[in-house]
Amino acid sequence: MAVTSNETDFPADLRTLVLSPADYLAGGTKTLRFHLTNSDPQTALYVKLSGTADWLSLAPQETALAPGEKQAIAVTVRVDAARTQLQAGGPPAAPITLLSQRLGGAGSSPLPTMSAMVYVRLPVAICPSCERTLDADLSDGASIPAFCPFCFERLRPCPICSTPNTWRAQQCIADSSHIVRGNADWPVLGGDSGHTGSRDLNSLGLTTVREGANVALTRRWSYPSVPPSRAENVLFWSAPAAAYGMVAAAAATAEGDAHIYAFQSDTGAPLWDPYPLADPVYPERGGVTIHEGQLYAATVEGLLICADALRGTRLWERTLEGKVYGAPVASTPEGPLLVPLVTPNGGGLAQIGLAQGTGVSLTPLEGPVMTAPAYADGRVLVHDDSGVLSCLALETGQLLWRANGLGQFQAAPLVYEGKVYSATNTGKVFAHELQTGKELWQVEVTSAVLAGTPACDGSLLYLPGEDGIHLVSAALGRAVRRYPTRRPVRSSPVVLAGALLFGVTDGDVYGAAPGRTMERLYETGTIGSQIIAAPALADGAVFLTSTNGVLYSLSLG
Ligand SMILES: [Zn+2]
Ligand SMILES: [Zn+2]
Known part of the structure; x- marks a missing residue:
């Protein structure tokens, strides 16, 4: 079955969920939420969710939404496990994959499966150049400093997952399918x-x-x-x-x-x-x-x-x-x-x-x-x-x-x-x-x-x-x-x-x-x-x- 990605049919209301700095410091577990919406008035939407990081769990992991229906997804973060992984050099963001399929009326064949990502970010940004932890306020998902205070590398947040990238990067270091900078250079x-x-x-x-x-x-x-x-x-x-x-x-x-x-x-x-x-x-x-x-x-x-x-x-x-x-x-x-x-x-x-x-x-x-x-x-x-x-x-x-x-x-x-x-x-x-x-x-x-x-x-x-x-x-x-x-x-x-x-x-x-x-x-x-x-x-x-x-x-x- 063909898998396509369609920006206009993105089923979630958020692309990035960010754990607050207070919750990150407090440890334990914290539950974040986002919503899935079926904006089509005709067809049902079936969505299967999966997370790759072992510090994440999702509920529900699959759902079917009637036309126009909205549903909350609970994302539970085991904060101590997330911090341990980060300290071991793991990335500060983890993807949740949403595979969705529209189901037409009786007799019509199902439409192609679509794939989309929602990211869960820890409130920590890592310099892509010197790999030190940046003092970034990520509570709004975008407050990456303009440059690294340690190595002075200029930073540009990924427009999709907000991971800091260097100005030179064209693809995001967290996920190469994210285009950070799409335009061709004119270097000479x-x-x-x-x-x-x-x-x-x-x-x-x-x-x-x-x-x-x-x-x-x-x-x-x-x-x-x-x-x-x-x-x-x-x-x-x-x-x-x-x-x-x-x-x-x-x-x-x-x-x-x-x-x-x-x-x-x-x-x-x-x-x-x-x-x-x-x-x-x-x-x-x-x-x-x-x-x-x-x-x-x-x-x-x-x-x-x-x-x-x-x-x-x-x-x-x-x-x-x-x-x-x-x-x-x-x-x-x-x-x-x-x-x-x-x-x-x-x-x-x-x-x-x-x-x-x-x-x-x-x-x-x-x-x-x-x-x-x-x-x-x-x-x-x-x-x-x-x-x-x-x-x-x-x-x-x-x-x-x-x-x-x-x-x-x-x-x-x-x-x-x-x-x-x-x-x-x-x-x-x-x-x-x-x-x-x-x-x-x-x-x-x-x-x-x-x-x-x-x-x-x-x-x-x-x-x-x-x-x-x-x-x-x-x-x-x-x-x-x-x-x-x-x-x-x-x-x-x-x-x-x-x-x-x-x-x-x-x-x-x-x-x-x-x-x-x-x-x-x-x-x-x-x-x-x-x-x-x-x-x-x-x-x-x-x-x-x-x-x-x-x-x-x-x-x-
Ligand atoms: Zn740096
Ligand atoms: Zn990215």
Whole structure:
């Protein structure tokens, strides 16, 4: 028999029963209650209840409810046994499984069995990071402290069972079927190590975007809240990255006073004190990268920093032999970190270990590497300004193949499903096979400079250029459409379920739903301001920076 779970047919009036701190201290036994309701006016509801913890007992353990009927379920907690289990390392919550089935009238077959859970929580919360007991008032089921007072891990209660989870967790540690944080992160330039710049609606947790229509953008928060009026207060931002419900970006004043800022993505509240940098991260193509709980940034002068992403504390710093203009990119969960370099003799690609920042390899390249590298399937792709796309082996940096004579680049390489796309300053675009380096196609889409890293959603490439956005078919390299702009497009576009969004050097954000005309979606409203750095798309918002000194969070609707 099929077992389904249907949220609208949840038969209980509570999802979590919490033992009060007084009852927990008193010991003995305590009986809690919740109610089952059959809200359907036609059919009877049969429910079978079972608890897994041996400190719980239920009465009744099965029941049949007539249409519209309500019934109390008594849950008896043997408090001393529960405490003993908790002290032995057991979880502070135990599930009660409700298997229910609707029984139709005579002659109709029974409907599928549904499964649901009600949790019994002890008034104790355990830090998921250091496993110490938190002083939490759980009497209302939700008063988990914002962070652990012992290890400063940021905590987020599970929306279903209220168990404290780390901000990084996507599934609840008490029950992996509980989604604590469902939205996809955008931890690096272009949203992933291939810089694809595209997402579907589900991955953003959006359901309200109408198909075939442009998204609406409304300002959720900004930092600072209004553009600074004094030039010395203007911040020059790098590209933001968003993960775990936070957004981070580096910024510097005209005098070179540089910091990394981190904000809570929904409210814009600062997460930690700005992290000081010895010199700026390059404001246009540079950026921060968030990876496995850590935040990485490289300054123009080659200072590479690794900080705890959610605490803002320094883990290590090291100085690289060269200047850095593009964003560092993380490869696999274990590393290494890929850092593009400009050296006196040309350029290079440094591969750096994540744990202590010790070097894994350095591959010298003929030309300066001005943009971020890309990573996919054990291969590192690098554009250098001698006109070469190089494919290097991860860790060793060994050259696997190279394609010459492409031209100079403002764009990072883009990797999507086994193909590498290179947009050049001469207006040409190239596609190569990731495995072999074989050229698949090349096309001259414009005589203008392709001035930023493109996006790809599998069917189309979206190329920012000095004469607008060019759409090219990913399979054949055929130019499909151009959205002309009056000012150059240098910022990377993002694609949300086929709908295009991009910032322009007139300071405004434009968009076009698939096959539709372009519309202006948001105006930063500062004369002379430009959007140049790549945006991030996460948590139902697009995060972008403008040369008016402001980092914007624009919610998508
Ligand atoms: Zn802790
Ligand atoms: Zn949970």
